[in-house]
Amino acid sequence: MPVFKHPQILIASNLTDGEVVFLGPSGWERDHRRARVARKADEATALEDLGKRDISANRVVDVYLADVEIGSDGAPTPLHYREKMRVKGPSVRLDLGKQAGEGAL
């Protein structure tokens, strides 16, 4: 059993437009706050299996689990700066990406 340190969410890129998406309770979401959170290793494996299914179904590409912390509102925020960037958009262009209201935020 892999060591499970942090809750995780499943991140991917949407096939048709490349936008960053997160696996939510019922399908892929463009807002990371709606992502399904795995709190145990077997839940993470289940998320991954769903990811594999949707890779095969040609919905998403580049799917992986990312460590998150859960805020007081219950929403997950990635721990690593790379994924912190991915949930918002370029840090040098605040007018672009999810942070600018493009996509779901």
Place this chain on the structure above:
Amino acid sequence: MTAVDLRVAQRPNAPMTTYRYDEYDAAFVSERVAEFREQVNRRLSGALTEEEFRPFRLMNGLYLQLHAYMLRVAIPYGTLTARQMRRLADIADKWDKGYGHFTTRQNLQYNWPKLVDTPDILESLAEVEMHAIQTSGNCIRNVTADHFAGVAPDEIEDPRPTAEFLRQWSSLHSEFSFLPRKFKIAVTGAAHDRAAILVHDIGLRIVKNDTGEIGYQVVVGGGLGRSPFIGKVVGDFVPRKDLLAFLEAILRVYNRFGRRDNKYKARVKILVHEKGIDEIRAAVEAEFAAMDRSAFAHDPEEFERIAAFFAPPPYESLPATSVSLRAAKLETPAFANFVDVNVGAHKIPGYAIVTVSLKPIGGVPGDATSEQMRVLADASERFGFGELRVSHEQNIILPHVKQDDLFALWSMLDAAGLATANAGLVSDIISCPGLDYCSLATARSIPIAQAISKRFSDMSRQRRIGKLGVKISGCINACGHHHVGAIGILGLEKKGQESYQITLGGDPTFSASIGEILGPGVTAEQVPDVVEHLVDYYLAEREEGEAFIDTWRRIGHARFKDVLRREGEDGADI
């Protein structure tokens, strides 16, 4: 005296100095677009898996990045017409987010195209004789050249006919479509290297021998990335008639002996390093002697046909210096600064070469908005025969501006935020996209460039500091050329934080050197302080006429290291 060639002067201000597709080129590019459209459709319908599709999209310059897809468009040897520049702007507006990123490899990258739109984008590019072929993958990539080609006073010969000759040879070269790794060729025809030929897989330097014959000094095995190397001379004087055969021989040796077992050791630089240049030279010469060279025999007519596309535009005969320019400089100091810093000598009397900086203070190096691209296109038509260049320093060049027109040009550029007078200075920073866009990045690089540029926002201080190349990469792949920066900055991850390693003494020109590491990595916030300390130390130590790199070379790395160590003890925590 007149420099006007009446055969090419029918259309005033029409761009003459670019290669035009012939029927073969046009058919080949449009076939590729149709083929890719089919591949995208098959991907979207699920007939192709991502694994099957990836090589096809990469063959057309389409990557998947951190936030979106990214499309890399080739700008062969950096030359663009106004029409092409306008098309790049239109594509940015229609299918991207209103801007593009000019890179160190004379490409333009769009950061937000949708997969479903890319066939339309490629079709739109093909209409203006552009494409994204061989901007990715293990093939011979876009051939780059001196951005002052054809106009530099120090030039022996315009390198672009050679680059175009090589492009035609290497495009879809079936034997070299699946090399062990990517392969980059750069050409210069001048006494000063502006194409960084010593850090390319093959660097070509046009030279003249004692009898006046033009040939090539051929350098092999340079490169940056994880293991940086300066290229070594494999052929001292290769006559033009042998060039293709000689390059073919090098590529064959590489294709045969290059390592395919380890991606990180697959570049020709590793082969040259492991075998030694003498063994490589012997192998190349043996291959050259044994091969059937007839297939690559130089066709002088074809070379001349290509060279004719790069014939000089219809210059006017003008006095060597412009009276109105002198007056305008006296009247408008900001313009005078621009001329002093961004305008260079031209080989034709009365003309000048203008570098348009894509590095406004605090801006994103290499980015241009679609509006700016249109202004540049207009400016080139009004003042420069409709021709533009992209430099490997991520700037735009207007290569043929009348000195009399410089003031009008400057006013136009200034109104568009394109008149930053910093070419070659400390804020003219090369930076790769880093973690703001790139999926391979280990740290951000653009914000570091912005912070340094803001720290040195006083332009008179920048001019006092003089020529200084600051170059930043967001990971060891070195797309921002940090190894050859007089001050190089490499973004890494250390204990879950962005950390920056600084090197000193890099040089991309004929006196090429790889920078040496200054000490342990520093945080993003500390980088501008470190750069400032280094600059201050240089200013205190420099002798008359020395650039930063000269002072560093004269007094040595250890002294620079020392001064920072002392600063660190003073509490600067460096």
